[in-house]
Amino acid sequence: MAARLPEHGVTPGHPHGDAPSRFPGFDALDQADAWDPVTAGVVLARLGPLPPLRFFTPQQESVARPLLDLILAQHEEPRVPVFEMVDQRLAELTTDGWRYEDLPPDPQAWARSLEAMESDALAEHGHGFAACSPDEQAGMLESLLDLGDGVWHGMHADRVWSLWSRYACTAFYSHPWAWNEIGWPGPAYPRGYKNPGVGTREPFEVPDAGPLESHGVPSRGTDGDR
Amino acid sequence: MRTILRDGSADAVRDRNASAWLIPAGQRRINEKLRAEMRHYDDGDEIDAVIVGCGAGGSTMLQRLARAGWRVAALDAGPFWDPDRDWVSDEAGSHHLYWTEPRVIAGTDPVPLGSNNSGRGVGGSMVHYAGFAPRFHPSDFHTASADGVGHDWPFAYDDLKPYYEAIEGELPVSGEDWPWGDPHRYPHAPHPVSGNGEVFQRGADALGIETRVGPVAITNGRFGHRQHCIYRGFCLQGCKVNAKASPLITHVPDALAHGAEVRPDAMVVSVEVDERTGRATGVRYVRDGVERFQRAAHVIVAGYSIETPRLLLHSTSKRFPDGLCNDFDLVGRYLMVQGAPQTGGRFADEIRMYKAPPPEVSSESFYETDPAKPYRRGFSIQTVSPLPITWSEHFAGQKVWGDDLRRQMRDFVHWACLGALCEFLAQPDNRVTLAGQRDRHGMPVAKFSYSQCDNDRALMKEASSTMEQILLAAGAEHVTTFHRYAHLVGGARMGTDERSGVVDGDCRSFAVPNLLVTDGSVLPTQGAANPALTIMSVAARAADRLVRRPDPRG
Structure with missing residues (x-):
């Protein structure tokens, strides 16, 4: 089996060393x-080099x-290479196949929605999205989410969010670094589990x-996505 | 009528379906010799039956017809899976188990397809279903008469019961004695319960709601040469252990041993009909880029609720200008999904819900119509245990992002999760049509339109609230519900005549005497039950009737 590098145990966003962890010392690898x-x-291929960028301009x-x-x-290095993983999926058309009637297939929907975000940034802040401050970027995302199922640049805003967030979550939580952060051991074959049960x-x-910080109240109620 | 074996013991099953004994006894999960020596029919051979799709319905037909001595081949668009080499114990790495060819979704409540409800390759969706295998209730077969909703089946529960018993033995199904619907027992004892199941039992007990362990199509102990479940929690990613049933291991091996052919990687693009006789002559299919035609005396379509209507609609001729068997505009209609909200409860204790098969414990206490409620029909509640990607998508679907999303996910080990299956009603406009877009074969892709009705929404609300109460009663600090759908059935439903259904109760089409549909698309209603067991049982019944009466007009 591949030799393990020490940084495999690092949770992204928390540089190697004595960064706080909910699951101290846990490493799925x-x-x-x-x-x-x-x-x-x-x-393990997810820890290796990814192909060159091919899809995004x-x-x-x-x-x-x-x-x-x-x-x-993901505010700092080391990052899970989510952007590169999304580029790879779109270049290779590893999509879920289905699309909403009012949206083009995923690659075009990504391209169109990113260009729409850029045009909003230019219109609202006078510079591109990349040059926006973190607060400006967050504000633009919040504005999009506030639209709910309203239309944004010809697309349902909630479907654009669904597209972005599904690709983002699939990439990030497929990575062993993210598993370390949440205390999940990942693959379990042929080993299986011997100690199921509450608190075992x-x-x-x-x-x-225990918590890294005092928890905010999570979203409550039953109004999830449609 | 001949007696149907009801004994679920291993010896009795082996006499009628030796699949579990045809798998090698060691650590190799497939019988390479059986596959290598599989019979191959020529396209020009008029075989007794060609089956389109090798999932729950198609594989059951294949095994039953081969056992009856028929010369039969099943064509599947996907691969002939090898669990050792093709499947992984990983969520993102299992993307290839799903049907990801292009499709369009529409309607006021569009239903995402792909990973949740669409299978690919030999074994079909049962490769990645959770494993719950409940029966429908007797009431499901006459909801129109009893409740004024849905559609009555052309046969009753008692007509299907012997086939339920037979298939429960062959999978086999494990669970406690079942008190709901038609009370019955299961061939395998219930599995032990993990943290997630304990939470469900605790909360339900506190509220006086009955639960039972099971019914799951996962071996408890060895069965033939299939091994005991190792409780690794990756049922939805394909069972590398061969413990969870799918037709790949429960029906295909026995079919091969009786001379059937499985032809993988073969995309059927049309069913051909003789304009003079009105009979189906075979199927056109593409394999290795070459279009071929397989002749057959019977054509049996089992592509599931999206692909079966798509294939029929695409199979046009002078006799059927609007699609095969579509004289009365019924093909593709009355397609159903179940409302399948999932409710999570956050506990101070560590639950670690990933440490067991997601299917563990069920309640059918809310399955039947309650006259005191404003809605008809009902829902069931079951344990589910989403893995991290799905779990994070649930929160993202609630517009949780950034540091909040990461914080929620760091709590993963503290959550328990329940899922409901709500019986959404069949409606004519919930349907598959052909879109303008084409796939790589040049075939129009399916467009699936779905809109909920008021009864659907009321059920979803009640089910969500019930699950929240159960988790709070179990001690959850807080709860949250994610709205989603599960399963597909209908689209080429059974009826009593050609104006009410595409096929009759024997799954034979009204329009073409030697054309059958034997998959989930024939179900007129869906109950609040996972459909796999019923799809297999309906196919087993159709096979039985076909063998006894191959040509109704002959």
């Missing part, structure tokens, strides 16, 4: 030797990078050390 080889190949890239960082709160753990699971 510590179990990589117990994974079946096909799964190990697929997962530089102008689209200038919007997509900060937008994806905003959605996933496997020897390789690490108990939650």
Whole structure:
């Protein structure tokens, strides 16, 4: 099995060292030797080099990078390479296949929505999205979300959000760094689990050390996405 | 009428379906010799039946017809899976298990397809279904008469019951004695319950709501050469253990051993009909880029609720200018999804809901129409346990992003999750039509329109509120509900005549005597149950009747 580099245990956004963690010392990759080889190949490839950018134009890239960082709160290195992973999916058409009747297929929907975000930035702030301050970028995203199922540049705003967030979440939470942050061990074949049950753990699971910060109240109620 | 075996014991199953014994006993998950020595028919052979689609309905037909001595081949658009090499214990890495060819979704409540409800390859959607295998209730077969909604089936529950028992033995299904619908037992004992199941039981007990462990199509103990579940929690990513049932391991091996052919990577683009006799002559399909034609005495379509209507609508001729079997504009209509909200509860304890099969515990206490409620029909509640990507998408769907999203996700091990299946009603305008867009074969893609009715919305609300109460009663600090859909059925429904259905109760089309549809699209209603067991049982019944009476007009 591949030799493990120390930084594999680092949670993105928290540089190597004594950064706080909810699951101190937990590293999903510590179990990589117990994974079946096909799964190990697929997962470990995410830690290796990604193909060169092929899909996004530089102008689209200038919007997509900060937008994806905003959605996933990736404020500093090391980052999960979410932008590169999204570019790869769109270049290779690894989409879910379906599209909303009023939206083009995913690659064109990405291109069109990023260009719309850029034009909003120019109109509202007089400079491109990449040059906007974090507060300006966050404000623009909030404005889009506030539109709900209203129309934004000819597209339903909630469907644009669904597109961006599905790609962002799939990329980020497929990465072992993100698994470390949430205390999830990842692949489990052929090992399986021996200790299910409330409050029980496997020897390789690490108990939650408690909140990093005082928690805000999560969104409540039953009005999720449609 | 001949007796149908009801004994779910392994020996009794082996006599009629030896699939579990044809899989090797060691750590290899497929029988390479059986596949290598599989029979191959020539396109020009008029085989007894060609089946389109090798999922729940198609594979069951294949095995039953092969056992009856028919010369039969099943064509599937996707691969002939090898769980060792093709499947991974990983969420994002399982994207290839889903049908991701282009499709268009529309209507006031468009239903996303792909990962949640559309399978690909031999085994179909059962490769990535959770594994819940409940029966429908007797009331499901006559909702129009009893409740004034939906559509009565052309046969009753009792007509299907022996086939339910047979398929439950072959999967096999494990669970506690079942008190709802037609009370019955399961061939395998219930599985142990994990943290998520414990939470459901605790909350339901506190409220006086009955729950039962199961019913899941996951072996509890060895079954033939299939191994015991290892509780790894990746049921939705394809079971690498061979513990969770899918036709790839429950019906295809026995079919091959009885001379059937599975022809993977073969995309059927039309069903051909003889203009003079009005009979189906075979299917046109594309394999390795070459278009071919397989002749057959019977054509059996089993492509599921989107692809079956699409194929029929695309199969036009002088006799059927609007699509095969579509004389009365019924093909593609009355397609149903279930409202499937998921409610999460955050607990101070660590639940770690990923440590077990997602399907564990169910309640059908709310399944039937309650006269005191403003809606008809009902819902069931089951454990579900989304993995991190799906879980994060749930929060993102509620417009949680940035630091809030990361914070929510750091709580992952503290959440328990329940899912409901709400019986949404069949409506004529919830349907598949052909879009202007074409796929790489040049075939028009399916457009699926879906809109909820008031009854649907009322059910979804009640189910969500019930799940929230259960989780709060179990001690959740707070709860939240994510709205979504699950399953597909209908689109080529059974009826009593050609004006009410595309096929009759034997799954034979009214318009073309040697054309059958044997997948989920024939279901006139869907109950509040996961459809796999019913799809297989309806196909097993159709096979039984076809073998006994191959030509109704002959």
